[in-house]
Amino acid sequence: MRPGRAKKLWNWLAVYAFLYMVFLYAPVILLPLFAFNESTIIAFPLSGFTTEWFTVLVNNDALAQSVENSLFVAITTALVSTLLGACAARAAARYRFPGQKGVIGFIMLPLVLPEIIVAVALLVVLMQLGFSLSLWTVIAGHILICMPYSIAILSSAFQGLDRNLEEASFDLGETNWGTFKRVIFPLVLPGVISSLLITFTISLDEFIIAFFLTGTDATLPVYIWSQLRFPSKLPSIMALGTILLVLSIILLILAEWFRQRSAKRQGVEVAAGGFI
Amino acid sequence: MILNREARQGLTLISPTLVYALLLLAAPLLTVVTFSFWTQDYLDIDTTITLNNYREAWTQPIYRTLIFRSLWVSLVVTLVTVILAFPIAYYLSFHVTRRKALWLFLITIPFWTSYLLRVFLWKVILGYNGVLNSALTGLGIIDEPLTFLLYNVNAVVITLAHAWAPFAILPIFVALEKIDRSLLEAAEDLGDGAVRRFFRVTLPLAMPGVIASTLIVLIPTVGDFVTPRLVGGTDGLMISNMIQIQFGKANNAPLGAALAVSSMVIVSSISLVIFLVGKKFGGRVQ
Numbered sequence: 001m002r003p004g005r006a007k008k009l010w011n012w013l014a015v016y017a018f019l020y021m022v023f024l025y026a027p028v029i030l031l032p033l034f035a036f037n038e039s040t041i042i043a044f045p046l047s048g049f050t051t052e053w054f055t056v057l058v059n060n061d062a063l064a065q066s067v068e069n070s071l072f073v074a075i076t077t078a079l080v081s082t083l084l085g086a087c088a089a090r091a092a093a094r095y096r097f098p099g100q101k102g103v104i105g106f107i108m109l110p111l112v113l114p115e116i117i118v119a120v121a122l123l124v125v126l127m128q129l130g131f132s133l134s135l136w137t138v139i140a141g142h143i144l145i146c147m148p149y150s151i152a153i154l155s156s157a158f159q160g161l162d163r164n165l166e167e168a169s170f171d172l173g174e175t176n177w178g179t180f181k182r183v184i185f186p187l188v189l190p191g192v193i194s195s196l197l198i199t200f201t202i203s204l205d206e207f208i209i210a211f212f213l214t215g216t217d218a219t220l221p222v223y224i225w226s227q228l229r230f231p232s233k234l235p236s237i238m239a240l241g242t243i244l245l246v247l248s249i250i251l252l253i254l255a256e257w258f259r260q261r262s263a264k265r266q267g268v269e270v271a272a273g274g275f276i
Numbered sequence: 277m278i279l280n281r282e283a284r285q286g287l288t289l290i291s292p293t294l295v296y297a298l299l300l301l302a303a304p305l306l307t308v309v310t311f312s313f314w315t316q317d318y319l320d321i322d323t324t325i326t327l328n329n330y331r332e333a334w335t336q337p338i339y340r341t342l343i344f345r346s347l348w349v350s351l352v353v354t355l356v357t358v359i360l361a362f363p364i365a366y367y368l369s370f371h372v373t374r375r376k377a378l379w380l381f382l383i384t385i386p387f388w389t390s391y392l393l394r395v396f397l398w399k400v401i402l403g404y405n406g407v408l409n410s411a412l413t414g415l416g417i418i419d420e421p422l423t424f425l426l427y428n429v430n431a432v433v434i435t436l437a438h439a440w441a442p443f444a445i446l447p448i449f450v451a452l453e454k455i456d457r458s459l460l461e462a463a464e465d466l467g468d469g470a471v472r473r474f475f476r477v478t479l480p481l482a483m484p485g486v487i488a489s490t491l492i493v494l495i496p497t498v499g500d501f502v503t504p505r506l507v508g509g510t511d512g513l514m515i516s517n518m519i520q521i522q523f524g525k526a527n528n529a530p531l532g533a534a535l536a537v538s539s540m541v542i543v544s545s546i547s548l549v550i551f552l553v554g555k556k557f558g559g560r561v562q
Contacts, residue, residue, distance in 0.1 A: 009470075010371050013371065014367070020360065020363075023438065024383065026407075027394045027398060027400075027438070028397075031393065031397065034400075042400050043400070043405045043406065084292055084296055087292050088290050088293040088294075090289055091286045091289040091293075095285055095289065096283065096286065097284075097290075100286070103290060106294075106301075107297045109301065110301065111492075112491065112495050113495070113496070114500070114516070115496070116500075116519060116520070117305075117536055117540060118301070118304075120308060120519065120532065120536050121304035121307065121308045122300065123523065123529075124308050124311050124529065124533060125304040125307050128307060141300075143296070144297070144301055147296075147297070205388070205391055207391060208501070208502070212520075212523070221391075228506070241389075241390055244389070245390070249385060256377075256381060
């Protein structure tokens with residue numbers, strides 16, 4: 001290819017990449033615009049600046065309750081799925097055992113399974129066993145779909161571990177537990193934090209499973225879903241969405257920072273691809 | 277079977293995770309399949325094995341229409357998403373040299389914002405008085421707002437193509453990154469033009485990534501019910517909306533289970549075909 005033509009192609013691709021980013025960010029950019037917009041109708045033209053919709057949120061008991069529920073669900077989910085994910089990721093990275101690929105593949109299955117299938121399957125079992133739906137049933141479902149993400153993040157952390165360090169620690173007289181506590185854990189800690197943040201974020205935003213498996217306690221997305229029907233509630237939902245947007249961006253930047261730190265600490269080149 | 281020490285340690289370590297997945301995924305999935313052969317008898321479940329639910333699911337026009345529409349929508353969404361994603365992955369892999377991680381980060385950010393609100397905001401963009409229509413009328417491109425944008429299958433396709441974009445980009449990007457650049461030089465040295473080189477070297481080598489993105493987008497989109505419900509109108513409803521109704525208002529969980537199992541079986545078979553065709557296509561050229 002002549003250099004001139006090649007350059008032209010890259011220019012076109014750059015324009016395309018720009019337009020694609022506009023497409024990706026179109027809904028995200030609208031969120032703060034309408035959150036600070038004076039009009040109660042979610043449409044252009046914008047009418048004026050107001051922070052009223054944010055103040056409306058403060059005195060909303062149902063919202064406060066759903067935030068509390070969601071935090072409880074997301075924190076529990078993050079802790080348990082990271083713990084279970086760490087077991088699997090360590091087993092996959094450090095040991096060889098029969099059926100390994102199949103076992104890991106099976107645990108990663110929820111990544112491609114439609115969420116409605118996971119939700120319906122759990123619902124049927126809970127109905128049959130006579131369990132009543134509660135936040136705990138939502139947590140059970142969330143752990144299932146968060147484990148694969150946790151394993152994906154922690155696998156790279158555990159794979160980057162130098163086995164010589166472990167052996168050196170044994171040679172120096174450390175026990176299994178001591179080696180874990182003093183050598184392995186500090187090295188994978190950034191990966192663990194990254195996993196906690198990502199699974200927390202996923203659980204906080206998950207709707208379909210929460211919608212099927214929650215009893216009378218609504219999580220935040222279930223609450224948002226119930227409010228989308230009322231046009232008068234929409235501006236304050238936009239304000240709520242803006243707060244959530246800012247929070248998740250902060251969490252993600254933190255997660256990415258910890259992930260890169262984990263890679264650096266192990267002397268591995270920072271792999272692109274981040275969260276997935 | 278006698279396992280060596282390493283295998284035993286590995287299995288012990290993974291057992292909590294595996295047991296969790298067996299209890300909360302394998303057992304429930306098996307229960308759903310069993311359930312689909314039972315019948316709802318007002319408030320009780322009749323556990324006599326019967327194929328009635330499947331007969332109903334496969335013969336009633338409404339269920340058939342919904343299943344076929346879901347498959348059709350998912351296939352279109354997958355095609356659109358993957359075709360739109362490929363140039364981005366290509367651009368990132370072959371042209372962006374610095375700050376690749378930042379680009380990938382920027383691509384994933386919209387995906388981490390509230391799913392419900394993203395779908396809802398597409399409604400705002402595509403609506404009769406929406407962003408797109410007011411922009412186009414404001415610019416004088418159209419006189420009347422376009423009505424084919426919202427409350428139909430188009431809206432579902434646009435919204436889902438947006439929601440699944442990062443899932444399509446990342447696998448293709450990873451596959452492109454793995455391509456040994458000297459192969460491309462070799463093709464050029466041997467006289468291949470840019471187009472020929474792309475179709476004979478780059479694309480076949482990127483095929484595993486393309487197949488992975490196709491499957492990652494195709495399978496979950498069949499099960500989405502938020503998007504059809506919010507932007508699909510009545511003509512855009514999909515099978516998941518019906519599954520949800522059966523488990524909720526209609527109170528016929530066994531029929532809902534049969535619908536869920538049916539759509540999963542169909543989409544898995546389609547995925548398998550895509551996987552095998554892709555493997556063959558990628559394999560033959562190598």
